[in-house]
Amino acid sequence: MKINFSVLFFLKKPKNYTKGAVYFIFLRITVDGIRAEMSTSRNCEPDRWNAKVGKVIGTKEDVKTLNAYLENMKAEVYAAHSQLNADGTAITADNVKCKFLGKAEKTHTxxxxxxxxxxxxxxxxxxxxxxxxxxxxxxxxxxxxxxxxxxxxxxxxxxxxxxxxxxxxxxxxxxxxxxxxxxxxxxxxxxxxxxxxxxxxxNKWIITDPFFGYKLKSKLVQREYLTADELQNIAGKKYSTARLSQVRDFFLFSCYTGLSYADVQKLKQTDIRIGIDGEKWLFSYRKKTGTPVAVPLIPIAADILERYKDHPFCANQNRALPISSNQKMNEYLVEIAALSGIVKTLGNRIAKRTFATTVTLLNGVPIESVSKMMGHTNIRTTQLYAKMLDEKVASDMAPLREMFAVV
Missing domain, CATH: 1.10.150 (DNA polymerase; domain 1)
Known part of the structure; x- marks a missing residue:
């Protein structure tokens, strides 16, 4: 990136100027329109100053000495600029001035x-x-x-x-x-x-990005989700304690709505309203991104909400579900997985993937609708879920197989 840099000398009238007095010679450094000025500790009569070239007019020895002093000072300013550039330091008018004066510039770590x-x-x-x-x-x-x-x-x-x-x-x-x-x-x-x-x-602590041209590496990760049978195993299992049943319901609600733990935790009873089709919808926003979401509630999710609407916690706190801490939830989900014969690690991420895959995409919901319900700001995020689905590929290809079937 090109930086506009210039150096010039100019006269400055003293504050308590009296007629016939000399002016002070100042040096001005300009970088991209920002100035820094300093005194040269020299002076000159106004009528002997050539403002165009920034020199004193005359041929006497004292004039030559003063002009040589100014030229040497200008050369040292340019040398300071070159040194800053070589060091990779941000080029500013103040930095050039400090470098010239030998003052320590502030560095950052x-x-x-x-x-x-x-x-x-x-x-x-x-x-x-x-x-x-x-x-x-x-x-x-x-x-x-x-x-x-x-x-x-x-x-x-x-x-x-x-x-x-x-x-x-x-x-x-x-x-x-x-x-x-x-x-x-x-x-x-x-x-x-x-x-x-x-x-x-x-913040101009550095002038170039050291990550420019650096390519971050990544490997494709196999993202797990629950199949319809595994979902049914969890939903149909009878648990001996109320706490496990409650955590199971929370997990299933996430599987059937695509909401994260934080989104379900803050969900209010007033967030459940009648949508454009006259059915119950969930209207909220993603805590992580602030993106608004609107999800039509399928019967299983609606039944879970109905089950807890009179729960003391929900009634007193205006919450849709009674939610334990995330750590406790994960501990209980380990038990639920073992009791339900699930070998996958249950948690919020697998619940969201299950909603995107088993619940929606595999049942023909368009990817654009899935993206909107999940609050994705870019459909490419949703496409990551679609790539996981061999079942979807098989069903999409089934009509083509029939078309080309050998008679």
Missing amino acids: IMEAIKIHNTNMAALVEKEDYAEGTLRRFKVLEKHVKEYLLFKYQTSDLNIRHIDHEFIDGFDFYLHTSKDNDTNTASKHLKNLGKIVRICLR
Whole structure:
């Protein structure tokens, strides 16, 4: 990116100017329209100053000496500019001035950047602009980067300008080896680090993006979902305790609506209203993205809500379902899976995938409608679910097979 840089000398009238007094000679540095000025500690009579070339008019020895001094000063300013450029430092008028004067410029570090980001995000988590889980991932990044700096550089911090492809490659290798991260987990950490670096770029702590041209690696993951038979096994199982039945109902509700744990937890009874077709709909928004969602309730989901409408917690708190903590939910779901003969790990993610696959796509619901109900801002996210479905491919191809069947 080209930066407009210029240096010129000009005269400045003293504050307590008296007629016939000399003017001070000042130097002005301009970078992209932003100025920084300083005195040259020299002066000149106004009528002896050539403003066009920024020099004193005359041929006497004292005039030649002054002009030589100004030229040398200008050359040193240009040298300071070149040194900043070579160091990869942001070129600003103040930075060039500080470099010329020999003043220490403020530097920023990678750990400083991560800590500022995490502090700001923690405040936004309190306002529910971010999920607690997102903050946890950046805290893990902070821990990994700190340990990597000690391991690789024997230091607790590093100038942000020293982050380059070599640092990124080394951190990637460290995550795979020392932290035993798989490819996708390591790439998520690198992606989060990239966000920190781009914030530094916007703040002009660095002038180039070290992630530019760096390709993050990923591997295709087999995402599990429940089949119709597995759903039926869970729904039809009789549990000995009320707590397991309650958690089972919550899980099934997520499977039949596509809502996340956080979305179901905040769901109010008033969010269930009559939709455009005269049937019950669920109107809410995704806590993670703020995207509004409207989901027609199929009978199974509606029956679950009806079952708990008079529950004391739901009645007192205006909640649609009585929800335990996420940790407790996951503990109970382990029991439910074992009792129901399910070998897959039950949880919120598999519930959402089940809604997108077994409940909707496999039953002919168009992918555009599924995307809208799940609150996806990009249909490509929903297409990830569609790729999982060999059954859908088989049913789509069945008419074609019949067409080309040998008679």
